[in-house]
Amino acid sequence: xxxxxxxxxxIGCLILAVQAPxxxxxxxxxxxxxxxxEGDNAFAVALYGRLRSQSGNLFFSPxxxxxxxAMAYAGARGDTASEMAKTLHFTxxxxxxxxxxxxxxxxxxxxxxxxxxxxxxxxxxxRGYTFLDDFLTLLKNDYGAGLMQVDFxxxxxxxxxxxxxxxxxxxxxxxxxxxxxxxxRPDTRLVLTNAIYFKGNWQTQFDKAQTKDExxxxxxxxxTTAPLMHREGSFGYFDGGSFQVLEIPYKSNELSLIVLLPKxxxxxxxxxxxxxxxxxxxxxxxxxxxxxxxxxxPKFKSTQEFELSSALRSLGMPQAFAxxxxxxxxxxxxxxxISAVIHKAFVDVNEEGTEAAAATAxxxxxxxxxxxxxxxxxxxxxxxxxxxxxxxxxxxxxMGRMTDPTS
Numbered sequence: 001x002x003x004x005x006x007x008x009x010x011i012g013c014l015i016l017a018v019q020a021p022x023x024x025x026x027x028x029x030x031x032x033x034x035x036x037x038e039g040d041n042a043f044a045v046a047l048y049g050r051l052r053s054q055s056g057n058l059f060f061s062p063x064x065x066x067x068x069x070a071m072a073y074a075g076a077r078g079d080t081a082s083e084m085a086k087t088l089h090f091t092x093x094x095x096x097x098x099x100x101x102x103x104x105x106x107x108x109x110x111x112x113x114x115x116x117x118x119x120x121x122x123x124x125x126x127r128g129y130t131f132l133d134d135f136l137t138l139l140k141n142d143y144g145a146g147l148m149q150v151d152f153x154x155x156x157x158x159x160x161x162x163x164x165x166x167x168x169x170x171x172x173x174x175x176x177x178x179x180x181x182x183x184x185r186p187d188t189r190l191v192l193t194n195a196i197y198f199k200g201n202w203q204t205q206f207d208k209a210q211t212k213d214e215x216x217x218x219x220x221x222x223x224t225t226a227p228l229m230h231r232e233g234s235f236g237y238f239d240g241g242s243f244q245v246l247e248i249p250y251k252s253n254e255l256s257l258i259v260l261l262p263k264x265x266x267x268x269x270x271x272x273x274x275x276x277x278x279x280x281x282x283x284x285x286x287x288x289x290x291x292x293x294x295x296x297x298p299k300f301k302s303t304q305e306f307e308l309s310s311a312l313r314s315l316g317m318p319q320a321f322a323x324x325x326x327x328x329x330x331x332x333x334x335x336x337x338i339s340a341v342i343h344k345a346f347v348d349v350n351e352e353g354t355e356a357a358a359a360t361a362x363x364x365x366x367x368x369x370x371x372x373x374x375x376x377x378x379x380x381x382x383x384x385x386x387x388x389x390x391x392x393x394x395x396x397x398x399m400g401r402m403t404d405p406t407s
Contacts, residue, residue, distance in 0.1 A: 028103040032092060036100045037395040039089035040066050042277035044387075044396045046089070050311040052272050057407060059304045059345045059400030061196050063119075068194040069312075070101050071121065071145060072338065074138050075330030076320065083317040102142035104393055108196075109144075114251035115200030115353075117390075120170045121145035124163055124191040126152050135330050145192070152188040160184045163191060170195035174346045183340065190336065196397065198388065200250040201353035206231045208351045216298055217382040218404055220266040226405040227299045228381060229351055237290040237376055240283060243271050246295065246378045247287050250353060255397075257354060258284065258387050259297065265382040268401065272385070284389075292375040300405035301348040308341040347398065354388065 044062030051058055066088055073084045074094070084090070090097050108119050123139055125131065127149040139145040148166075150159035160179045167178045175195070184191070206229040216226040236247030236256070242264070248257045260283070262271045309321055319325055325337035348354065388398040 028100045032096050032100040033104055033393060035091050036104050037393045039091055041396050042089040044399050045275060045277045045280055046315060047311060048399055050314060057302045057401065057403055059302050059347050060343055061345050061398050063395055063397050064194045064196045065343055068192050071139055071143055071192045074098060075135050075327045077328050078326045080319045080326040083319050087312065087315045087317040098138055098142040107393065117198045119196045122148055122166060122193045124148045124150055126189045129189055131330055132332055152184060153186050156184050156186055163193065167193065167195060171197055175344050178342060178344050200255060203249045203251050203253060204233060206351040211351060215381060216405055217265045224404060224406050228296050229299055231295050232292060234289060234291050235293040235295060236287040237293050238283060238286045242267060244378055245283055245287050254391055256389055256391055258389055259380060260385040261378065261380050268383040290376060294375055294377045296379040296381060298380065298405040299350045300402055303346045305344045308343055312341060
C-alpha cells in the first residue's frame with residue numbers, strides 16, 4: 001500500500017504562545033468540559049506510567065500531547081479511531097468531544113490577570129495536497145488551527161526550519177529545534193503542531209535571601225548540593241501517610257504548582273507505583289488550606305524531549321502508526337499513518353514563580369496561628385512528583401518528577 005506519512009508534533013513548553021485564531025465556539029456543557037479534563041488527567045497518569053522507566057528527571061505536557069493527537073483523531077475512522085479514543089481517554093462522542101476540547105482551549109487562551117498562559121495549534125500540509133473541507137473546518141473552528149502550506153516534497157529542510165521557527169515564536173524561544181534534521185521526509189504530507197506556554201509568579205514569592213545551597217538527596221545514601229528555597233505560610237496541604245501533597249498557588253489562584261513528596265528519601269518508586277488516575281483524583285480532592293506550613297523546595301530548570309510512538313503504541317493505539325491506519329476523515333482516502341510523535345517541554349521554577357505554567361493576581365494574608373500542634377514541615381530535599389494544574393478546569397497542564405535539580 002502506497003501510504004503517506006502524518007507527523008504529529010507536540011510541544012509542551014512554558015513560554016508564550018499567541019492566542020489561537022478566533023473561531024466560533026459551540027456552546028459546551030459543564031459536564032462535557034469536566035469529561036475532557038478528567039480524560040486528559042487519566043491520560044496524563046497513564047503516560048507518566050510509561051515514561052517513568054527512563055532515568056532521571058521527567059517533564060511533559062499531557063494537554064499539549066492530547067490536543068495534538070485530538071486533531072489527528074478528528075480524521076481517524078474505524079479501529080484506528082477506536083484505539084485512539086481508548087488510549088487518550090476520550091469518553092465523549094466526536095461531535096461533543098471536539099467542541100468541548102475547543103471550549104477548554106478557549107478558556108486557557110482567555111485574558112488572564114497576572115500571568116501568561118496560551119495555547120496555539122497549526123496544520124502544516126504539503127502544498128497542493130487536498131484535504132476534506134469538513135476536516136479543515138473542524139480543526140479551524142474547534143482548535144484554532146489554520147492551514148499552513150509548505151513543500152515537504154521539494155524543500156524538506158526549508159519546511160522543517162519554517163515549522164521550527166513557528167515553534168520558537170510561540171514559545172518565546174524556549175523550545176528550539178523541535179524537529180531535528182531528518183525528522184521530516186519528502187513523503188511527509190502533514191504535520192500537526194501544538195504549543196502551550198505558561199509564565200507566572202507565585203501568589204507569595206519566596207525570599208531570595210532565604211535560598212541556600214544545601215543537600216538534595218538523590219537516593220538514601222547519595223546527595224548533591226542544590227539551591228533550596230524556603231518559606232513559611234498558608235498552603236494547600238494533604239498528609240497521605242507515606243507521602244505529602246503541597247499546593248503552591250500562582251497569582252490569582254487560577255493555577256497551582258502541586259508537589260507530591262514521599263516521606264522517605266527513597267520513596268519515589270513506591271509513590272509512582274500507587275499513582276493511578278483514581279488515586280490522583282482522590283489525593284488532590286483532599287488538599288485543604290492549612291494556616292502554616294514550613295516549606296523547602298529546590299529551584300530547578302529542565303528541558304525534556306521525547307519521541308512518543310512506542311509509548312502510545314504500548315498504551316493501546318498501534319494501528320495509528322501502521323500501514324493499515326485509517327485517517328480517511330482527512331482526505332477521503334486511507335493514505336496517512338502517523339510516523340512520529342515528537343514532544344519537547346521546558347520548566348523553570350524559582351523564587352519568583354514558574355515559566356511553564358500559570359500565574360495570577362491574588363494575594364492572601366497570613367492567618368493568625370492558634371496554639372496547637374506544630375505546623376507541617378514539607379521539605380522537598382529528595383525526589384518528588386510535581387504538576388501544574390489549571391484550577392478552573394482541574395486539568396493537569398504539565399506533569400513530571402524532579403530527581404536531581406542540578407542536572
